[in-house]
Amino acid sequence: MQAYCDRCGEPTASADGHAACRAARAMEPPRYCGHCRRRMVVQVTPVGWTARCAEHGESHG
Template sequence: MTVGTTCGHCGQPVAEPHPRCEQMLALEPPRFCTRCGRRMKVQVTPREWAATCVEHGTVAG
């Protein structure tokens, strides 16, 4: 689930795998943009979620 240069859960660089973060990303939306590392605005509803980076747009799930 971690794509790009930054972990979507913890916001740290992805030089090596983050197994705990990958487990958490399977259960909840990403908190950080995987392309730039910025904190994203996350909106969760009972049926779906959306995470928005001001630079790279929205990821939905």
């Protein structure tokens, strides 16, 4: 489980449950690392996306 929301960077244990973030993430790549809350380098292409955290590496979608 991630400690931080990968869209807004706030702790996932927030009272609102990040429903708006989950809905937005269906169409957007992550912007923050869910493990360490660092802002990630994101590249969007016509066929997908790549997000890279300096500490935890790269993810694809």
